[in-house]
Amino acid sequence: MVVLFGQYLWLRTNRLFVHTKWQLRKHYWSISIAGKEMSLPQHSVEIFQAAVNAVLPQTMIRNNVRVEGERLTVQNQSFPVHKNVYLVGFGKAVLGMAAAAEDLLGEHMLQGVISVPSGIQEVLRATGKIDMLLKPQTKMQVIEGAKHNLPDENALTAANRIQHLAEGLTAKDLLFVLISGGGSALLPAPIPPVTLQEKQSLTKQLAAKGATIHELNTVRKSLSLLKGGGLAKIANPAQVVSLIMSDVIGDSLDIIASGPTVPSSHRTEDCYKILSKYNLESSIPESVKEVLSRAKGSTTHGESQDFAHVCNFIIGSNAIALKQAKCQSESLGYSTSVLSTAVSGDVRNVAKLYSMLIQYACSTLADSNSVQQGNLKDAILQTIAMLDIPDFQLDNCLIALEESRGSGRPVCLLAGGETTVMLRGKGKGGRNQEMALLVALELHKAKLTRSQDPLSEHEVIFLSGGTDGQDGPTEAAGAIAYTELVDEAISEGLNVEDFLSNNDSFTFFSKFNNGSNLIVTGLTCTNVMDVQAILIRPKRR
Ligand SMILES: Nc1ncnc2c1ncn2[C@@H]1O[C@H](COP(=O)(O)OP(=O)(O)OP(=O)(O)O)[C@@H](O)[C@H]1O
Numbered sequence: 001m002v003v004l005f006g007q008y009l010w011l012r013t014n015r016l017f018v019h020t021k022w023q024l025r026k027h028y029w030s031i032s033i034a035g036k037e038m039s040l041p042q043h044s045v046e047i048f049q050a051a052v053n054a055v056l057p058q059t060m061i062r063n064n065v066r067v068e069g070e071r072l073t074v075q076n077q078s079f080p081v082h083k084n085v086y087l088v089g090f091g092k093a094v095l096g097m098a099a100a101a102e103d104l105l106g107e108h109m110l111q112g113v114i115s116v117p118s119g120i121q122e123v124l125r126a127t128g129k130i131d132m133l134l135k136p137q138t139k140m141q142v143i144e145g146a147k148h149n150l151p152d153e154n155a156l157t158a159a160n161r162i163q164h165l166a167e168g169l170t171a172k173d174l175l176f177v178l179i180s181g182g183g184s185a186l187l188p189a190p191i192p193p194v195t196l197q198e199k200q201s202l203t204k205q206l207a208a209k210g211a212t213i214h215e216l217n218t219v220r221k222s223l224s225l226l227k228g229g230g231l232a233k234i235a236n237p238a239q240v241v242s243l244i245m246s247d248v249i250g251d252s253l254d255i256i257a258s259g260p261t262v263p264s265s266h267r268t269e270d271c272y273k274i275l276s277k278y279n280l281e282s283s284i285p286e287s288v289k290e291v292l293s294r295a296k297g298s299t300t301h302g303e304s305q306d307f308a309h310v311c312n313f314i315i316g317s318n319a320i321a322l323k324q325a326k327c328q329s330e331s332l333g334y335s336t337s338v339l340s341t342a343v344s345g346d347v348r349n350v351a352k353l354y355s356m357l358i359q360y361a362c363s364t365l366a367d368s369n370s371v372q373q374g375n376l377k378d379a380i381l382q383t384i385a386m387l388d389i390p391d392f393q394l395d396n397c398l399i400a401l402e403e404s405r406g407s408g409r410p411v412c413l414l415a416g417g418e419t420t421v422m423l424r425g426k427g428k429g430g431r432n433q434e435m436a437l438l439v440a441l442e443l444h445k446a447k448l449t450r451s452q453d454p455l456s457e458h459e460v461i462f463l464s465g466g467t468d469g470q471d472g473p474t475e476a477a478g479a480i481a482y483t484e485l486v487d488e489a490i491s492e493g494l495n496v497e498d499f500l501s502n503n504d505s506f507t508f509f510s511k512f513n514n515g516s517n518l519i520v521t522g523l524t525c526t527n528v529m530d531v532q533a534i535l536i537r538p539k540r541r
């Protein structure tokens with residue numbers, strides 16, 4: 001059976017996908033839903049796409065902000081406005097947020113500066129996403145910077161202009177602050193004598209050693225004039241209204257883009273603890289030591305009462321994306337459950353968790369060996385506890401499985417979050433591609449070690465993708481894996497373990513199956529962490 005999947009996807013999804021390289025693989029049998037022939041990998045991409053489309057920045061602004069006459073309402077809170085609004089923003093989703101905000105604010109808006117990723121306007125023009133671009137008569141200045149998500153001179157210029165704008169505000173003004181993931185790199189304002197290069201090098205070293213975003217941003221806040229509440233402090237006495245798209249676990253306001261409008265609860269000791277945890281104490285530059293010692297305990301820019309002029313609102317999150325993914329998956333005919341929006345930890349352990357979950361689901365669907373199921377369940381619960389994933393709902397998985405057993409519908413399990421990768425090699429990859437490859441390897445090993453194997457009786461797809469469309473410093477958003485992937489790779493002369501030991505997942509997926517398993521979306525201009533989808537159904541006999 002041949003389906004022109006690439007073409008089909010383009011027609012259906014030209015809002016999101018620049019191109020998607022999926023071609024239908026011959027061993028996937030198709031099912032007919034609403035007259036359409038589609039396969040599991042196609043469905044997984046559609047579900048991922050629904051997640052991303054649910055959190056497009058302009059939609060998030062329109063869903064949360066209203067301007068009626070001289071009243072600006074965000075969620076349930078109103079603010080008077082009278083041609084007194086200034087706007088600043090920084091992050092991967094900020095261009096679309098700013099375009100929608102400027103439209104809504106109309107004549108109330110006076111001036112703005114936004115710091116957005118390098119090349120983003122060109123990508124939007126090239127892909128026809130005109131509604132995310134500012135109008136020619138915009139009152140905003142756009143500065144592109146932070147290539148490869150690293151702070152650079154352009155981002156520094158943007159941060160200086162934002163600081164300058166905020167410093168000039170009075171009690172009559174309202175500062176609209178648009179914040180999204182990637183904001184930390186786009187708003188560098190190192191406290192002298194720390195230099196941009198020193199800050200960049202420290203964050204790079206921490207990231208490479210697997211530091212979490214909470215740890216990274218705790219350190220970033222302590223070395224910045226604008227992070228950790230600094231921007232809000234500078235804008236005082238103006239009313240500050242921040243609209244935030246969350247790309248961190250638990251939606252912690254003080255961590256997203258390092259919380260420029262949020263008081264920080266972290267202390268200097270927290271920074272030293274993190275630096276020593278990753279053995280970086282001896283390589284801290286003198287300038288960093290000086291700034292940390294000056295902070296004398298607190299790294300916050302004032303106490304919480306100093307933030308009475310600030311209102312922070314979360315307007316987009318991983319939970320919103322997964323909710324829409326669930327709707328899409330249900331409409332495609334799957335028994336669906338969302339398991340967690342907080343999957344985090346070392347990518348290797350998370351991949352083990354997903355592999356066990358897939359085996360558990362297959363054995364429950366096959367109603368096989370209950371001892372094996374019990375052992376798997378115990379191991380899953382232990383891994384969840386070890387990874388410390390607070391909201392993981394294994395019971396939701398059981399609900400979907402039971403429903404599927406009753407109805408014969410295929411199963412879709414969804415989760416989201418952000419893992420960390422300990423870089424050991426020099427290859428090219430990202431946490432989603434690495435996770436997909438690791439899951440494939442785990443499934444391969446599990447298949448070899450079990451004699452009666454419910455895995456082989458099921459068609460299984462595992463997708464992991466970054467909602468921002470850029471997984472690590474690669475051109476892909478993520479990748480798709482399945483149980484037979486390792487065997488197929490061997491037949492193509494590719495050794496999965498070699499690629500993994502060099503953190504070279506992008507190179508692997510570029511070569512494997514002519515790159516068909518890569519999800520290539522281009523920059524999506526939004527960012528609410530990563531999404532994983534597991535699709536399972538019994539193989540036809
Ligand atoms: N070769 C590689 N293989 C696997 N992961 C990698 C590789 N190189 C970098 N990474 C991971 O990519 C991540 C950095 O990617 P990126 O800049 O897209 O981060 P991000 O967390 O999505 O950014 P932000 O949160 O600022 O939006 C880090 O977690 C890093 O460990």
Ligand SMILES: O=C(O)[C@H](O)CO
Pocket residue numbers: 180181182183184185213217247248255256257258
């Ligand atoms: O910019 C950042 O700090 C990360 O994307 C987390 O928000």
